[in-house]
Amino acid sequence: MTREKIALSPAMPKCWNPETKPHKFCPGCGHGLALKMLGEAIDELDIQDRVIFGCDIGCSLLSWDFFNVDSVQTHHGRTTPVITGIKRARPELIGIAYMGDGGGYAIGAQHLVNSATRNEKVTAILINNTNYGMTGGQMAPTTLPGQKTETTPYGRDPEETGYPTLGPEMVAAIAKEGAYVARGSIANLRQLKKFLKKAIQNQVDGNGFSFVEVVSSCPTNWRTNAEATWSFVEKDMAEYFHVGEFKVPGQKEEK
């Protein structure tokens, strides 16, 4: 059965775990796309036997057995320190911390900030889908102004709850030379893969912290059809969350 599945899915990255496919994410969820790009990046960099994949709580935890790479599912917000601990103990390994916006920007913000300032040689990947998906669609640090969620039923009021966190901008502002910071989107997979590859390569090269936010989708909690989902990702989110590289080692600081 399994073998047949592989044969029928030539596009599946080599480092994916075929036993757990098809994966468990909702239809239209951006996690699958991001993880596919990450899988291809791992394959192309040929580092499957060196990667330690850590995943957070929230929808990201569904990736705990996603890859054929040693994986550890941690606590909400705590993936960055677990991966940091592994990397510090065994620098030859490639540590990837995979989390959502709640894990990275709310409950685990102190770990993201301090890993960045310490220039930890780990790679953090954060899926931004503007809400807490696993718990049923509450407001996240990334929820857009006016966006309705389970805890902002009349729309997010920035006066009451502030503005969405701009993660890569923040990390780029505090990280020093050697860090790599970018924001990609599931709307541009080729570019997203390029960013992910550069982020991991940055760790392989021993330069410093690398961080990629992925603008992603959550049609289940957004209650959107395919068209509205893509429109939200490509228009509403794109307007607020600018895609691109914010910090690249060796590149002159713009200003």
Added chain:
Amino acid sequence: MSEKPVTGERRVFMTGNEVCAWAALAAEADIMYGYPITPQTDIMQYWTRLAPKFGRKFLQTEDEISAGFTTIGGVLAGKRAFSATTGPGNVLFQEPMSMAEMMRIPTVVIIPQRGGPSTATVIYSQQEVTMTAFGGNGEGFRIVYSTAGHQDLYDYTIKAFNTAWKYRFPTFVLGDGYQAKMREPLTIYDPAQRGIQMVKTEPLVGLEGTPGRDRPTQYLRNTYNTEEELYEVVMEIARDFEKAAPEIVEWQDFDTDKEMDVLILAHGVVSRSAQGALPLLREQGIRAGHFRPITLRPMPEEQMRRAAAKAKRILVVESAYGQLLKLVQQSLYGLAKPIDTLLRPGAGVTAEEIADQVKEGR
């Protein structure tokens, strides 16, 4: 880097925190993660001075949550990793330690207890017993050694690494602010020369070979989908814990071989005062004995019951308001013995005070 930090045997005079750093070095600890908090900080300070000389590592984290989770990371990577914390820091450690408990991650944490609740004092107490043994959202499948002085700190810090790695439970060395800051003599030694073999560590992630091809991939998790799944997991941990308990429990008893008027129950540094109270009571014709649990989790229940059965009554003494008392009541359940108490939360107890309490309770 092959040079051993401690060779042969040596009588030294140092603070408890320095003792812990030397013990971790002697136990071949690879890396310490930590966040400053009094009275623990000196362990980190000694470690950061000594560790580089022997090729060991250190990371100062952003808080104790991170210190706990990075320690877990170090252990997952197959290294003898440890941390140290106390008080409010120990509160934050409960989150990572509950993960270690669930995933059987052999972390070692040294805890020189300070006063509580809240910020309280940075001096001394025995108020972190319940939290260290049972903190977290689970049953407390942990191993807790309670030390009574510098020799203990050295011996049990070394032992903690071996117990943790042999049985795969998070292991704690519970000290206190007095022991942390005071100087007293002890003998430090190379464990190997005393026939103590360090239990081999092994990685839980980052194993040899390509995962899924050369070997099964390591998938480590603490999340479960169904009641049945979780039940099986927790029951297996419980069975392992109960099976290991008789091999792990440690205790000391003093003058408990015959009938006693009173059995004094105390742990940690207060046990020294209890030992000091025995001759004072003997002078006054009171037959007193003392039982000291060294492991507070698992508790040497059988041994404690055996001693308690020979006493007319029990006196529980601790620098906390009933934390040891609860464990004693649980251990002695069904044994009809009156229990008297001397409970001094956050304050030291002297031998004289214990002797007075015995006489008063008579």
Added chain:
Amino acid sequence: MAIRMVLAGEGGQGVQIIANILAESANAEGKEAIYIPNFGVEQRGGVSIAFVQIDDQRINSPKFPKADIVVALSNRAVNRTRQYVDGRTTFIYDNSLVAAAEIGAKVMGIQAVEADPRSQRQTEAVDDSKKRDQVELPGEAANIIGIPANDIAKNELHPRVFNIIVLGTLLKATEVVPLDRIKEAIEEKLGDKFAKNQALRELNYKALDKGMSLVDRLV
């Protein structure tokens, strides 16, 4: 024989150093010893206090209710250590720093630099403004030794060796540790500095001698 000591003073007066020297000397002598320094908030702006115990056998509790020797080097230190004094305590204080409300017949040692070393200065009635800063000495002590260590250090030696003078007095009065061991401990602690500056060694030993000369009887 168990000996329990409490030493207290203001930060920078060096009570922790002499406590440590006492404990280390006892340890070197093959005895059991415990030295507990001050803690926490007391380290910043409070009274610096040290607890030392020396015994032939293993010492039980690190803290104790009453001390055999109490050293107090400031008004605040006198108040902080009062609880450790009972009828068996030898109480040593610096009378050039501590303003005693009344000096009783128990007090021995010299009372001021300029005074006859064997004399006892009688206190006169003092005006109220002075009284506010005065502190009651613990009258219940078995012996009270007042020495102007601070003045002597300032005027005759160097302010830095103030604590060593106090140590000398403590040793002479109580013989708690043999002098040779104390000298070894001082060499261990300050040997590096002495090697660079021979005068420093002389200064410390002079201070020790001076401290010893301030009392003439064993208590």
